[in-house]
Amino acid sequence: MLTDTSAVLGLTAEIATLAPPLSRQWPAVHEVFLRWVPRPGFSEHLRQFVLGLPAAEVTARSRETTTHFAWCLLDDPGAEFSLWLHEYKPQRDWRHGYAESVHNHRYHFSTAMLRGGYLQECYDAAVDAQSGMITSVNSWGHTVCDSGSTGMVLASDFHRIAAAADDTMTFLIKSRPVTAWSLSFDPQYGTGHRHVPVENRWEEISGRI
Numbered sequence: 001m002l003t004d005t006s007a008v009l010g011l012t013a014e015i016a017t018l019a020p021p022l023s024r025q026w027p028a029v030h031e032v033f034l035r036w037v038p039r040p041g042f043s044e045h046l047r048q049f050v051l052g053l054p055a056a057e058v059t060a061r062s063r064e065t066t067t068h069f070a071w072c073l074l075d076d077p078g079a080e081f082s083l084w085l086h087e088y089k090p091q092r093d094w095r096h097g098y099a100e101s102v103h104n105h106r107y108h109f110s111t112a113m114l115r116g117g118y119l120q121e122c123y124d125a126a127v128d129a130q131s132g133m134i135t136s137v138n139s140w141g142h143t144v145c146d147s148g149s150t151g152m153v154l155a156s157d158f159h160r161i162a163a164a165a166d167d168t169m170t171f172l173i174k175s176r177p178v179t180a181w182s183l184s185f186d187p188q189y190g191t192g193h194r195h196v197p198v199e200n201r202w203e204e205i206s207g208r209i
Helices: 006-016 026-036 042-051 055-060 202-208
Strands: 068-074 081-088 109-115 117-127 134-146 150-153 158-164 169-175 182-186 191-195
Touching: 006 026, 006 042, 006 081, 026 109, 026 150, 026 169, 055 068, 117 182, 134 158, 134 182
Parallel strands: none
Antiparallel strands: 068 081, 081 169, 109 150, 109 169, 117 134, 117 158, 182 191
């Protein structure tokens, strides 16, 4: 019988035993994720873990996106991973943006659907060698992810969240960034974009003053 927050602590403790760098062996991280997250009572242990966190610290490192609130539960600078909750907004409140586009991420992640569900579409993307931008995409499949489902997305994978049920929430473990930026493609307008996080723009902006 798991007690208190032992499922979350067991997950992080076992991942910490894996040989670094974790970003080069994310499938092994995902195997650990699959050993802990589906266990009975995990959601309750996660809830107790969240209730024990300092609210001010969590909100300071969390953010709002066009489609969801990304709550950063754990981000130890000495660790090679972080823990997150993604709280999806009702779809009527979504604004056109990143999650609805075909996109990848700067990091690998494993995810578990705590409640609700969404439709995930998977794509191959053609990236121009000179511009580094996506020029076209090709859909090769889709997955209906509902409560209890799990998945793994690598930084090289391109996907799109096409729709989500109200009250959808996911639990994620993310690697540290493996690339300096991510890419997205808007199928409606046929345009590609490169997304560079603010922390990677500091040298550039300071040099332009």
